[in-house]
Amino acid sequence: MGRSPCCEKAHTNKGAWTKEEDQRLIDYIRKHGEGCWRSLPKSAGLLRCGKSCRLRWINYLRPDLKRGNFTEEEDELIIKLHSLLGNKWSLIAGRLPGRTDNEIKNYWNTHIKRKLLNRGIDPQTHHPINESAALSDPKTPPSQVTPAAPPQNAAVPSTFPYLNAVKPKTEYSSDNGAASSGTTTDEEIRQNSDCYHSYNTNSGHEELNLELTLGSRSTRSGEPGRVTGADSEPWWAPETGETETRGVCLCCNLGSREPCRIRQTAKWVPQKTDRKF
């Protein structure tokens, strides 16, 4: 069928953004807020594709972004989340306030991959490399592949034996033609989270709160209590006055598996009107 282009490409700039363009975009969003990306460039006087404006704002101009190097704690959190979610960068970003999916994706590809390889861990499967080779060997029946015991001192549960419960899209997409659609359901994540919890409880690893929702396609539904990726607005619980930034609920401490109390008792609304710049 084909789709019409998102903008008139003949009259749009490409490549790096100039300071003037950045300022125009910032000024416009200050005045009018986010949204309507398609019409934004024209309204803001920018010769850019709406998508490009959105990306620039989300990844580099948003005021709540944390710049600078990733900390060791962030490294390990990314690795843990990736082991559970695969290349769901927006979901991973949702657990790292101030970080964007693009930033995490780049960081993964340039730093963490190498870091894991140096540890002898396959960055896609999170299994030891030799074991991953066995797993990917079509001659080896899955039943004959025995997951190794979790490493005692590793910061990351690299051989987490329940990972096969949910197959990250990129890791298994070539399994066969009848493989999963690549969409991880909430239920799958929840199940996997439970497995992960059990594993971590037994092994003494820090427990992760992974009450995650795939928010990537629900952002227009305005569903209260969502947890989303890089696109997320801060949410505000009027009954408590608490906010959550980019989908990370402040009332849920890392490690708590209890349902979010605020989510149960308060109505969540997007805090769009009083953004701070």
Add this chain to the structure above:
DNA sequence: AATCATGACAACCGCCGAGAC
């Protein structure tokens, strides 16, 4: 000093799902 290789990351592209009509 010049050239090449590599790393880092900003930006683009194509696809998809949700919602509107």
Add this chain to the structure above:
DNA sequence: GGTCTCGGCGGTTGTCATGAT
């Protein structure tokens, strides 16, 4: 129910900086 538009995501590419030769 079908079609179209929009916003969003993940993969990939392009470009610049830095280091090695």
